[in-house]
Amino acid sequence: MVLFASSHSSFSPFKTLALNRKLIPVPRPLLAVMLSSASKQPFVMVPDLTADQTASVSKEAFQRYTSSDLNRRNGSGVAIVWFRNDLRVLDNEALLRAWASSAAVLPVYCVDPRNFGTTHYFGFPKTGAIRAQFLIECLVDLKNNLMKQGLNLLIQHGKPEEILPTVAKAIGAHAVYAHKETCSEETLVERFVHKGLQQVVLSRGLPNQKPLNPKLQLIWGSTLYHKDDLPFDARNLPDVYTQFRKSVESKCSIRACCKLPLSLGPCPSDGLDEIGGWGTIPSLEQLGIHERKCDQGMHFVGGENAALGRLHEYFWKKDLVKVYKETRNGLLGPDYSTKFSPWLASGSLSPRYVYEEVKRYEKERLANDSTYWVLFELIWRDYFRFLSIKYGNSIFHIGGPRRIISTWSQDPSLFESWRDGRTGYPLIDANMKELSTTGFMSNRGRQIVCSFLVRDMGIDWRMGAEWFETCLLDYDPCSNYGNWTYGAGVGNDPREDRYFSIPKQAKTYDPDGEYVAYWLPEIQSLPKERRHFPGNSYIKQIVPLKFGSTSMRPNPVNSEKSRQRSQYRR
Numbered sequence: 198m199v200l201f202a203s204s205h206s207s208f209s210p211f212k213t214l215a216l217n218r219k220l221i222p223v224p225r226p227l228l229a230v231m232l233s234s235a236s237k238q239p240f241v242m243v244p245d246l247t248a249d250q251t252a253s254v255s256k257e258a259f260q261r262y263t264s265s266d267l268n269r270r271n272g273s274g275v276a277i278v279w280f281r282n283d284l285r286v287l288d289n290e291a292l293l294r295a296w297a298s299s300a301a302v303l304p305v306y307c308v309d310p311r312n313f314g315t316t317h318y319f320g321f322p323k324t325g326a327i328r329a330q331f332l333i334e335c336l337v338d339l340k341n342n343l344m345k346q347g348l349n350l351l352i353q354h355g356k357p358e359e360i361l362p363t364v365a366k367a368i369g370a371h372a373v374y375a376h377k378e379t380c381s382e383e384t385l386v387e388r389f390v391h392k393g394l395q396q397v398v399l400s401r402g403l404p405n406q407k408p409l410n411p412k413l414q415l416i417w418g419s420t421l422y423h424k425d426d427l428p429f430d431a432r433n434l435p436d437v438y439t440q441f442r443k444s445v446e447s448k449c450s451i452r453a454c455c456k457l458p459l460s461l462g463p464c465p466s467d468g469l470d471e472i473g474g475w476g477t478i479p480s481l482e483q484l485g486i487h488e489r490k491c492d493q494g495m496h497f498v499g500g501e502n503a504a505l506g507r508l509h510e511y512f513w514k515k516d517l518v519k520v521y522k523e524t525r526n527g528l529l530g531p532d533y534s535t536k537f538s539p540w541l542a543s544g545s546l547s548p549r550y551v552y553e554e555v556k557r558y559e560k561e562r563l564a565n566d567s568t569y570w571v572l573f574e575l576i577w578r579d580y581f582r583f584l585s586i587k588y589g590n591s592i593f594h595i596g597g598p599r600r601i602i603s604t605w606s607q608d609p610s611l612f613e614s615w616r617d618g619r620t621g622y623p624l625i626d627a628n629m630k631e632l633s634t635t636g637f638m639s640n641r642g643r644q645i646v647c648s649f650l651v652r653d654m655g656i657d658w659r660m661g662a663e664w665f666e667t668c669l670l671d672y673d674p675c676s677n678y679g680n681w682t683y684g685a686g687v688g689n690d691p692r693e694d695r696y697f698s699i700p701k702q703a704k705t706y707d708p709d710g711e712y713v714a715y716w717l718p719e720i721q722s723l724p725k726e727r728r729h730f731p732g733n734s735y736i737k738q739i740v741p742l743k744f745g746s747t748s749m750r751p752n753p754v755n756s757e758k759s760r761q762r763s764q765y766r767r
């Protein structure tokens with residue numbers, strides 16, 4: 198028997214269960230009984246919107262952000278749009294600028310093998326199976342949405358610096374438009390692409406005109422506040438978040454989402470045969486990744502349509518945004534926080550679109566601390582992105598932006614017990630199980646497991662950060678390494694150096710042990726007051742905790758690997 202629980206019910210007095218796909222309202226006490234008796238059964242939370250509802254929400258959003266007035270196209274020739282971490286059509290300025298500057302646009306996505314290699318220091322998979330599956334879904338959705346706008350998506354397997362010049366030459370593109378990134382792996386690729394395009398010589402038809410090289414046009418587009426609107430140069434960013442936030446809130450405004458024309462076509466007709474047609478979206482197998490079934494917890498579907506559906510559900514259907522500030526520290530269920538992060542990280546959702554929806558909600562329903570707090574958190578996201586400009590590669594280095602010198606352990610057995618959820622501390626083990634099963638973990642959970650790894654175990658924080666890089670659906674180098682440096686006490690702001698006590702966190706955020714019982718079947722039958730202190734009924738590897746361990750054991754294999762890769766990363 199498979200039990201399906203409707204997502205909207207996790208904090209309501211009634212939970213709803215869909216038994217064999219039929220929705221049946223179940224009172225909360227009964228659900229607890231069913232949960233414990235179902236301990237061996239897969240228990241899947243499904244989003245409430247049906248596929249049809251999601252499609253109609255997306256259609257409505259597309260209607261609002263497209264306009265038939267936008268039919269002026271000043272350019273001639275062909276422009277390429279290079280999609281990277283901006284897998285959306287709405288509020289995509291690179292796409293709009295490419296369209297406006299040309300007579301035909303060719304959208305391109307490069308499946309870069311480097312993104313499916315290994316992480317920099319410790320050799321974990323760079324993209325885990327769950328994020329790879331999510332990316333595939335994003336590409337399917339992007340291709341469909343582009344086709345609805347009169348375009349298509351060319352998918353090529355290989356390095357952008359090799360693909361884009363070849364494609365530009367074949368179709369005679371005068372420019373490649375893309376969104377600007379800030380971290381070294383991504384900016385290095387930008388430099389390589391720029392160099393590659395300089396080698397492409399396009400004839401301009403007339404004998405007395407100089408030949409042209411296609412230009413790489415990089416556009417800022419991933420933040421709420423535009424980099425050019427900041428009241429300071431990003432390199433002089435305040436080191437305290439509150440100063441940054443107050444300054445941008447008082448001195449800048451957020452630009453409106455860009456409106457797209459109703460139709461973005463046509464795609465160029467010549468030259469595509471030369472590059473072998475439109476290509477195919479890769480399967481997991483082609484990426485060399487084994488499928489992982491997510492049969493517990495939140496299941497995220499990749500793509501812009503799913504992102505718009507989730508936003509509609511969270512804001513308009515369930516009215517959850519009005520209580521966000523009170524629920525955002527939750528651990529269990531889909532609705533304690535927005536869960537926008539996987540779509541924001543892949544660029545399927547624009548933060549400016551979220552901002553406009555918050556403002557619309559405040560106008561049409563209500564404005565309170567909670568509606569503001571969603572923006573407050575999005576400003577944190579901006580802050581980490583701008584910090585990556587200020588501090589460059591130091592956010593990836595062991596001493597962080599403040600170049601703190603301390604001794605860390607790299608003990609493999611301690612690290613593996615954390616990674617695999619075998620520490621013997623239910624709150625840690627449950628969070629790590631959730632991460633590896635779903636690719637997601639709450640913000641509260643992330644802070645707790647980070648503190649445990651670096652403070653209680655004394656393990657090199659970069660091991661944790663790289664494991665997150667593998668697993669997280671919402672992995673984003675700026676937010677991930679920014680938060681880890683804060684958690685490890687090596688971040689730019691010394692005041693953010695905090696310790697999370699496990700018993701205290703358990704008592705405050707999971708008082709009845711519902712969260713740990715959900716993820717650790719072996720403690721489901723225990724009375725709630727024992728779930729965080731299960732004793733002999735939960736024998737894992739109980740980790741001997743050592744604050745600030747002194748046993749630094751570098752792994753020789755990894756050190757060699759990291760030397761080999763040093764020209765590429767950081």
Ligand SMILES: Cc1cc2nc3c(=O)[nH]c(=O)nc-3n(C[C@H](O)[C@H](O)[C@H](O)COP(=O)(O)OP(=O)(O)OC[C@H]3O[C@@H](n4cnc5c(N)ncnc54)[C@H](O)[C@@H]3O)c2cc1C
Nearest residue numbers: 534535536537538574575578640643671672673676677680
């Ligand atoms: C150790 C650690 C690693 C993290 N790694 C990542 C990461 O790789 N990618 C990522 O997007 N977030 C990361 N975060 C931040 C945060 O945990 C997630 O953004 C959040 O849990 C996502 O859930 P949500 O969308 O429901 O967030 P909500 O609470 O609904 O917040 C709304 C949005 O605000 C942004 N946001 C919220 N908190 C933060 C924060 N602390 N830093 C940056 N942005 C924030 C996110 O874009 C989020 O989607 C990390 C936090 C920690 C402590």
